[in-house]
Amino acid sequence: MDVANATHHSEENTAFIVLISLVATIGGFLFGFDSGVINGTVDGLQQAFHSNSVGTGFNVASMLLGCAVGAFFAGRLADYYGRRSVLIVAAACFIISAWGSGISTSSAEFVVYRIIGGLAVGAASVMSPAYISEVSLARYRGRLASVQQIAIIFGLFAAFLSNYLLARFAGASTQPLWLGYDAWRWMFWMELVPAIPFLVALMFIPESPRYLVAKGHESVALAVLKRLYGPRSGQAKFDEIRASLASDQHRPRFSDLIDRQRRRVRPIVWVGIGLAAFQQLVGINVVFYYGAVLWQAVGFSEADALLINVFSGALSIAACIGAMLMIDRVGRKPLLWGGSVGMAITLALVAYAFSTAHTGTHGQVALSGGIGVLALVAANAYVVCFNMSWGPVMWVMLGEMFPNQIRGSALAAAGAVQWIANFLITITFPILLAGLGLAAAYGLYTLAALLSVVFVLKFVHETKGKELEHMDG
Numbered sequence: 001m002d003v004a005n006a007t008h009h010s011e012e013n014t015a016f017i018v019l020i021s022l023v024a025t026i027g028g029f030l031f032g033f034d035s036g037v038i039n040g041t042v043d044g045l046q047q048a049f050h051s052n053s054v055g056t057g058f059n060v061a062s063m064l065l066g067c068a069v070g071a072f073f074a075g076r077l078a079d080y081y082g083r084r085s086v087l088i089v090a091a092a093c094f095i096i097s098a099w100g101s102g103i104s105t106s107s108a109e110f111v112v113y114r115i116i117g118g119l120a121v122g123a124a125s126v127m128s129p130a131y132i133s134e135v136s137l138a139r140y141r142g143r144l145a146s147v148q149q150i151a152i153i154f155g156l157f158a159a160f161l162s163n164y165l166l167a168r169f170a171g172a173s174t175q176p177l178w179l180g181y182d183a184w185r186w187m188f189w190m191e192l193v194p195a196i197p198f199l200v201a202l203m204f205i206p207e208s209p210r211y212l213v214a215k216g217h218e219s220v221a222l223a224v225l226k227r228l229y230g231p232r233s234g235q236a237k238f239d240e241i242r243a244s245l246a247s248d249q250h251r252p253r254f255s256d257l258i259d260r261q262r263r264r265v266r267p268i269v270w271v272g273i274g275l276a277a278f279q280q281l282v283g284i285n286v287v288f289y290y291g292a293v294l295w296q297a298v299g300f301s302e303a304d305a306l307l308i309n310v311f312s313g314a315l316s317i318a319a320c321i322g323a324m325l326m327i328d329r330v331g332r333k334p335l336l337w338g339g340s341v342g343m344a345i346t347l348a349l350v351a352y353a354f355s356t357a358h359t360g361t362h363g364q365v366a367l368s369g370g371i372g373v374l375a376l377v378a379a380n381a382y383v384v385c386f387n388m389s390w391g392p393v394m395w396v397m398l399g400e401m402f403p404n405q406i407r408g409s410a411l412a413a414a415g416a417v418q419w420i421a422n423f424l425i426t427i428t429f430p431i432l433l434a435g436l437g438l439a440a441a442y443g444l445y446t447l448a449a450l451l452s453v454v455f456v457l458k459f460v461h462e463t464k465g466k467e468l469e470h471m472d473g
Contacts, residue, residue: 011229011230011231011232011233012137012228012229012230012233013227013228013229013230016227016228017135017136017137017144017228018144020135020205020206021131021132021135021136021144021145021147022147023198023201023202023205024087024127024128024131024132024148024205025128025132025147025148025150025151026151026194026197026198026201027087027090027091027123027124027127027128027151027198028124028125028128028147028148028149028150028151028152028155029151029152029154029155029158029194030091030094030120030121030124030155030191030194030195030198031121031124031125031128031151031152031155032151032152032153032154032155032156032157032158032159033155033156033158033159033191033194034063034094034097034098034117034120034121034155034159034191035063035121035152035155035156035159036155036156036157036158036159036160036163037159037162037163037187037188037190037191038063038114063114063115063117063118063121064118064419064422064423064426065115065118065423066114066115066116066117066118066119066120066121066122067118067119067121067122067125067419067422067423068122068415068416068419068420068423069118069119069122069416070090070093070118070119070120070121070122070123070125071122071123071125071126071411071412071415071416071418071419072122072412072413072415072416073123073412074086074090074122074123074126074127074411074412074415075126075127075130075407075408075409075410075411075412075413075415076408076409076412077089078127078130078211078408078411079211079214079408079409082207082208082211082212082215083127083130083131083134083207083208083211084131084202084205084206084207084208085207086123086127087123087124087127087128087131087202088199088202088203089123090119090120090123090124090127091120091195091198091199091202092199093116093117093119093120093123094117094120094124094191094195094198095192095195095196095199096113096116097113097114097116097117097120097191098117098188098189098190098191098192098195099188099189099192100112100113100116101113101114101117101188102181102185102186102187102188102189103185122415122416122419125395125415125418125419126398126399126411126412126414126415127411128148129145129148129395129396129398129399130208130398130399130407130411131208132144132145132147132148132399133145133396133399133400134208134209134210134211134399135206135208135209135228137229139328139465140328141328141396141400142324142327142328142332142396142464143324143325143327143328145392145395145396145399145400146320146323146324146327146392146393146395146396147324148392148395148396149320149323149387149391149392149395150317150320150321150324150392153313153316153317153320153387154317156313157313157317158194159187159191160313162187162190163187166183166186166187166190167183167187169183170182170183206224206227206228207220207224209221209224209225209228209237209238209241210241210407212224213238213241213242213245214245214405218238218242221238221241222234222235222238225237225238225241244403245405266406267459268401268402268403268410269402269406269410269413269414270459271401271459271460271461272397272398272401272402272410272411272413272414273413273414273417274455274459275394275397275398275414275460276394276398276414276415276417276418276421277417277418277421278390278448278451278452278455279390279391279394279418279421280418280421280422280424280425281421281425281445281448281452282340282343282347282386282390282445282448282449282452283347283425283429283441283442283444283445283448284383284386284390284391285422285425285426286425286426286429286441286445308376311380312380312383315380315383315384315387316383316384316387316391317387318384319383319384319385319386319387319388319391320387320388320391320392322388323335323387323388323389323391323392323393324392326388327392327393327396327464328464328465331462331464332393332396332397332460332462332463332464333456333460333461333462335388335389335393336389336390336393336394336452336456336460337453337456337457338389339385339386339388339389339390339393340389340390340449340450340452340453340456341453342381342382342384342385342388342389343382343385343386343389343390343449343452344446344449344450344453346378346379346381346382346385347378347382347442347445347446347449348443348446349374349375349378350375350378350379350382350442351438351439351440351442351443351445351446352374352439353371353372353374353375353378354375354437354438354439354442355439356368356371357371357438357439390452394418397460397463398411398414398415399411400463400466401461401463429441432444
């Protein structure tokens with residue numbers, strides 16, 4: 001058996017599998033870039049569109065409106081038109097959004113282009129890991145799919161760095177840079193640099209073989225599988241995929257998410273929705289958005305806070321790489337519950353630190369020396385715990401945990417929930433901050449982290465080393 005396995009492994013076109021997976025992860029990079037680029041353009045938007053704080057806030061958050069819609073429809077459209085086809089449309093939307101956001105002359109026009117970008121982000125967030133899962137083998141599928149989270153963080157980092165450099169060259173984000181256009185407009189146009197190659201590269205990668213089998217394009221699917229895994233393994237995988245779909249050959253539909261015998265949503269779908277929701281309920285985006293308060297409360301200047309953000313970004317990348325190296329050895333479930341325990345502890349420490357805070361002379365939050373250092377260390381430890389667990393592992397599991405017949409529909413539901421939870425956490429934080437205070441807000445995220453431990457231990461099943469055709473719905 002070992003000799004046979006070694007022979008089959010030698011036939012695999014591993015380099016090609018890695019290459020097409022990396023092409024798909026450019027979608028994750030653009031996900032991060034498009035999410036992060038807005039941070040450097042707020043002053044320019046206010047000045048150009050003469051918007052008040054409410055209008056500016058809506059300009060900034062408008063992308064999230066498209067994200068849930070994009071994630072929801074991407075999964076469904078992928079069942080009809082293919083995974084690669086949906087990624088191609090997403091790439092086109094990234095290009096349209098980047099160009100349009102930079103040329104906008106009014107808030108209404110800008111919001112339309114940002115929503116188009118949100119559609120692309122939502123689609124890429126679910127389709128990139130799904131495509132990677134469907135072209136890679138079980139023994140290294142987790143490692144390849146977890147690269148998605150690294151790409152997202154690199155995208156965020158690239159956006160922050162690009163914004164910083166462009167503003168520095170111009171003197172300010174609101175000052176003209178090249179061709180008479182303000183720097184903030186060029187911040188959006190910089191997204192074209194990765195978006196256009198992404199669109200071109202997608203034209204040269206194969207469609208998901210599992211989609212091809214499901215649509216009846218069996219000769220094309222077999223050719224793709226043989227190119228990926230070699231003649232014998234490709235044929236065996238083709239037979240396995242076809243057998244998994246043979247008992248249920250109707251076109252995928254949302255009603256597949258319902259167990260017809262019990263007349264209720266399939267448990268696996270609820271698990272996927274729970275994973276998607278908890279990833280946001282632990283407050284990761286709030287911690288990122290409010291990080292500057294932590295650093296300045298400890299006593300750092302604004303300039304030093306920017307450097308600390310770079311350090312936090314480097315920690316995030318290192319943590320994701322650690323998760324990538326462990327996910328196919330340790331498994332998905334241990335990383336999830338271990339990360340939840342770590343997040344609960346570190347969030348509780350942050351909440352405790354803010355419970356001792358007092359208001360400074362200018363109304364800002366202030367912490368005493370030792371408590372400030374505790375908050376700083378705990379917040380960075382929280383980021384590490386998240387990026388070694390829920391950050392990458394949630395996307396890996398959503399891409400692989402569902403049976404072939406319902407994968408697109410289940411991804412649509414879970415992806416939409418993920419972005420809705422993101423939106424709700426983002427808009428409720430200022431309300432919590434004003435009504436309950438920072439300590440109570442972080443206390444709620446601590447509670448969510450503790451509940452996620454119970455959720456993982458009770459409901460989540462390990463998928464390490466399990467072929468997609470063996471996923472039980």
